[in-house]
Amino acid sequence: MAKKILLLPGDGIGPEIVTQAHKILAALQDTGLDVDIRQADVGGVAYDHSGSPLPDDTLRLAQEADAVLLGAVGGYKWDDLPVADKPEKALLRLRSELQLFSNLRPAILYPQLADASTLKPEVVTGLDLMIVRELTGGIYFGQPRGIEETASGERRGFNTLVYSESEIERICRSAFSIARKRSGRVCSVDKANVLEVSILWREVANRVAGDYPDIELTHMYVDNAAMQLVKAPKQFDVIVTSNMFGDILSDTAAMLTGSIGMLPSASLAADGKGMYEPIHGSAPDMAGQDQANPLATILSVAMMLRYTLSRTDFADQIEHAVASVLDQGFRTADIYTGSGTELGTGAMGDAVLAALP
Numbered sequence: 119m120a121k122k123i124l125l126l127p128g129d130g131i132g133p134e135i136v137t138q139a140h141k142i143l144a145a146l147q148d149t150g151l152d153v154d155i156r157q158a159d160v161g162g163v164a165y166d167h168s169g170s171p172l173p174d175d176t177l178r179l180a181q182e183a184d185a186v187l188l189g190a191v192g193g194y195k196w197d198d199l200p201v202a203d204k205p206e207k208a209l210l211r212l213r214s215e216l217q218l219f220s221n222l223r224p225a226i227l228y229p230q231l232a233d234a235s236t237l238k239p240e241v242v243t244g245l246d247l248m249i250v251r252e253l254t255g256g257i258y259f260g261q262p263r264g265i266e267e268t269a270s271g272e273r274r275g276f277n278t279l280v281y282s283e284s285e286i287e288r289i290c291r292s293a294f295s296i297a298r299k300r301s302g303r304v305c306s307v308d309k310a311n312v313l314e315v316s317i318l319w320r321e322v323a324n325r326v327a328g329d330y331p332d333i334e335l336t337h338m339y340v341d342n343a344a345m346q347l348v349k350a351p352k353q354f355d356v357i358v359t360s361n362m363f364g365d366i367l368s369d370t371a372a373m374l375t376g377s378i379g380m381l382p383s384a385s386l387a388a389d390g391k392g393m394y395e396p397i398h399g400s401a402p403d404m405a406g407q408d409q410a411n412p413l414a415t416i417l418s419v420a421m422m423l424r425y426t427l428s429r430t431d432f433a434d435q436i437e438h439a440v441a442s443v444l445d446q447g448f449r450t451a452d453i454y455t456g457s458g459t460e461l462g463t464g465a466m467g468d469a470v471l472a473a474l475p
């Protein structure tokens with residue numbers, strides 16, 4: 119039966135980059151990919167049309183879909199809306215409604231783009247790591263939280279870092295399964311020298327690892343992990359960590375590669391359904407100018423094929439096509455360093471299309 123894919127272009131550069139990804143999906147449909155593709159509004163554009171950044175119809179289509187491809191949401195126009203109506207609220211709600219607890223953030227440096235990194239080429243060339251971040255628990259969601267006034271009249275802010283064993287177990291299982299499709303190494307990042315939550319995290323990770331004898335599990339404190347990511351990032355394959363540590367480390371890892379226009383991401387539910395999106399935002403400064411790099415969105419389609427649709431063959435085809443386009447010297451403005459041919463968003467999409475087998 120055809121798998122259902124929902125496209126949510128969103129705001130800013132979202133429609134331009136999702137159009138390029140759609141072209142690729144349509145080409146794969148012609149060569150045997152059995153998918154049913156729908157499209158709906160999300161974010162600011164949805165608010166303008168219906169008064170909600172996540173209309174009921176969009177949520178229903180997302181719940182029915184096997185995979186969602188999101189462009190980006192947000193922009194200056196909606197910055198002053200109340201928090202509940204902001205475009206970004208749609209993302210948080212989609213993550214929680216679809217129970218997307220496992221966030222995969224690869225950081226890959228294509229050798230052709232080694233110059234785009236601020237780090238020395240020998241430190242980053244060949245970098246290919248995956249951060250698996252717990253997305254629905256931890257300090258961002260723990261209760262109690264708030265700002266209160268103490269008896270002395272001073273204000274006090276507080277949040278709660280909490281993880282249950284089952285939450286830790288399922289994110290570790292997610293990371294171990296992903297490591298099986300890679301080199302089989304997982305580094306669990308915590309702060310077990312200070313935090314009880316991390317002591318439990320480490321215990322559970324070690325216990326779960328017993329079910330994956332083929333996986334090599336190591337542990338690292340988060341402060342050291344931050345240093346190692348910048349000093350010797352190629353030592354890592356899969357990193358698994360909590361929500362806040364993952365938030366910070368995945369942005370650090372992204373910057374090792376030099377361009378946020380190249381990096382895809384996935385957020386998965388326990389049943390394998392998922393939402394796929396580039397890591398960047400809606401880039402309102404370049405919206406509608408045919409300048410945005412569509413490769414992160416196209417590579418998000420490759421992740422969708424690999425992790426939800428189990429079509430590694432088509433995922434490989436897309437990743438090879440992107441590598442081939444870079445080999446041919448094609449660059450969008452964000453990754454152009456003076457040589458090769460500079461292309462706009464649409465022409466870059468066409469170049470990837472032409473490089474498919």
Ligand code: NAD
Nearest residue numbers: 190191192193379398399400401402403404410411412452
């Ligand atoms: P951003 O990622 O949109 O842009 C940061 C910088 O990177 C900008 O200079 C932008 O032009 C550039 N950039 C981003 N994507 C690019 C691409 N594909 N090709 C070339 N250059 C690219 O982050 P921001 O400026 O902090 O946020 C802009 C809006 O996006 C805000 O409303 C923010 O809330 C929203 N946002 C949405 C998401 C999401 O939808 N997942 C994520 C982050 C930010």
